[in-house]
Amino acid sequence: MTKFYNVNVKSWDVIVIGGGIIGLSLAIELRKSNAKVLVVERGEPGCEASFAAGGMLVDCSAETLPALQPLAIASARMYPEFAHELQVESGISVDLRDHGAIIFPPPEHVYERPGFSPNTLLPAPLNELEPALDAGDRPAFYLKERSVDPRALSSAALHAAKRREVDISSGDEVTAVKTDKGHAVGTVTRKTSFLASKVVNCAGAWSGQIAPYAFPTRPVKGQMLCLLSPRRNLLQHVIRSPEVYLIPRSDGRIVVGTTVEEAGFDKRTQVETIQRLHRAAIALVPELKNAKILEDWAGLRPATPDALPILGETDTPGYYIATGHFRDGILLAPITAQAMAQVMEGRNCAYDLGPFSPARFS
Ligand SMILES: Cc1cc2nc3c(=O)[nH]c(=O)nc-3n(C[C@H](O)[C@H](O)[C@H](O)COP(=O)(O)OP(=O)(O)OC[C@H]3O[C@@H](n4cnc5c(N)ncnc54)[C@H](O)[C@@H]3O)c2cc1C
Structure with a gap:
């Protein structure tokens, strides 16, 4: 006799690995197009580099690499609106200062x-x-540059994400991106697994530890x-x-x-x-x-080895990465979220992400 079970397996459109400022900002951006988004965070969201940062929004310094300049300038311009939106949605002041x-x-x-x-x-x-x-x-x-309080910013991003109905799984580490016939279909964690047709690795300094790729982040x-x-x-x-x-x-x-x-x-x-x-x-x-x-x-x-972020789709269709923001991840959060959402939704990206392609480390 055959038994039929009504198995209702929950799945998402996108799984974001890592709940730092990059993962949270991208999750919010993807929700704006109505995608069902799950953030899977190993510890508590916003408690690693994004908690430790100083919060200087330096778009024009001697250290900014030329390839990064257009994104840095664009992101600095986006900040007042980015911060305002997070503040309004979370009720948390992010202390954006404009004294230079x-x-x-x-x-x-x-x-x-x-x-x-x-x-x-x-x-x-x-x-x-x-x-x-x-x-x-x-x-x-x-x-002329701004500063922001990164702890308040991360906390505001987490509140805003929850308010927009981004699902958050805390305290469970992603060990691998799951594939089927060469396409990403979800993530495997220490405790369970999650299904989604798109996965994006925003695991900061730990991005290289998630199978199948050992991205050269450190x-x-x-x-x-x-x-x-x-x-x-x-x-x-x-x-x-x-x-x-x-x-x-x-x-x-x-x-x-x-x-x-x-x-x-x-x-x-x-x-x-x-x-x-x-x-x-x-x-x-x-x-x-x-x-x-x-x-x-x-x-x-x-x-990363060339001090540039890694942004774009990997060799596995449906598996993306947004990491390696080194000293500028607080500054680059708004532009990363916008550009990566455009790439992941198959829309035209206004910026040349060629220099940041994961393929340069293939
Ligand atoms: C001391 C210091 C000062 C800084 N000052 C500035 C500054 O003034 N201005 C500026 O723009 N930037 C600054 N930065 C850089 C900035 O903090 C980072 O570039 C930015 O926070 C990176 O964000 P992220 O989300 O990629 O990484 P993180 O904030 O580190 O987030 C990654 C998240 O992924 C999670 N994770 C890791 N592995 C897994 C896994 N396998 N499964 C699930 N979750 C996982 C982690 O727990 C973490 O929460 C500074 C950094 C430091 C350390």
């Missing part, structure tokens, strides 16, 4: 570096712009600390020098960064490193010696 940055470049590069042309000279004397700075007679430049550690300023408006601008950078938040916190270390997946902080950053902050802004240290932490930037 004061840069103390290394002496040998003062006039040569792209991004430091004469029109970036200070709009007013330094001691008027930032009276608390003690920079001697070091040359300084001004860049973690690059950054240590940071956070001070509670003795006065709320002690600093207005982001300050960047070769020794340290300072990112003021509107509630009086000042984030101090950072290191760039090849240390594998080790996320511990070192007392000497945190003390060195703290001393460098006090040397630039002496009043910070009265600031309380609120916390220190380390995070893992998702890096």
Whole structure:
């Protein structure tokens, strides 16, 4: 006798692997076209690199690679709307600040570096712009750029995603992308499996650990600390020098960064490193010696061999990747979400994603 079971297997249009700012922003963008989206997160969403970041939105620095410039500029332009939308949908302020940055470049590069042309000279004397700075007679430049609070941003993105009915699975790690006749059909996790006709790998520094492909992503550690300023408006601008950078938040916190270390997946902080950053902050802004240290932490930037992100469809139809944003993932979240949604929905993408193709590592 044949028995018929009514097996109602749940499936989604898209599975997003990883609930960092890249995965969450893309999930929200895909929902706008009504796709059924599931985010599968190993731990808690928004608690890795996207939690550790400083939140500078640097679209025009000496370090931005030329291939990345168009995306960086476009993403910086999208930020006010991106942040506004997340704030409205989540009710969480992401502290988008628009005071610009004061840069103390290394002496040998003062006039040569792209991004430091004469029109970036200070709009007013330094001691008027930032009276608390003690920079001697070091040359300084001004860049028009914004900053955001990445923790608030990730939290707002998570709330907005849930509000848009993105499904979230937390605490279960994806081990493999499942295929059938060469096409992606879902993901295998430690505890279960999920079905979808499209899968996108947004697993940050861990993107290379998901079978079948070993994408060459690696973690690059950054240590940071956070001070509670003795006065709320002690600093207005982001300050960047070769020794340290300072990112003021509107509630009086000042984030101090950072290191760039090849240390594998080790996320511990070192007392000497945190003390060195703290001393460098006090040397630039002496009043910070009265600031309380609120916390220190380390995070893992998702890096690639050529320091460019990996964006696009893999060799397996239906399996996409959006990762490797290294030092710019907070900045690049809006443009990544928009461009990847266009690619995944088969629409024309307004940007040339050729330089970021996963095929360059095939
Ligand atoms: C110290 C520091 C300072 C930074 N400062 C800035 C800055 O000022 N401006 C800027 O633009 N960028 C900055 N960045 C870079 C930025 O934080 C990253 O580029 C960005 O957060 C990457 O986002 P993501 O979503 O790809 O990665 P993550 O935020 O790391 O998210 C990846 C997620 O995938 C999950 N995951 C991993 N493997 C699996 C799996 N197998 N299954 C399920 N889930 C998985 C992880 O748990 C994680 O939640 C900084 C980074 C650091 C560390």
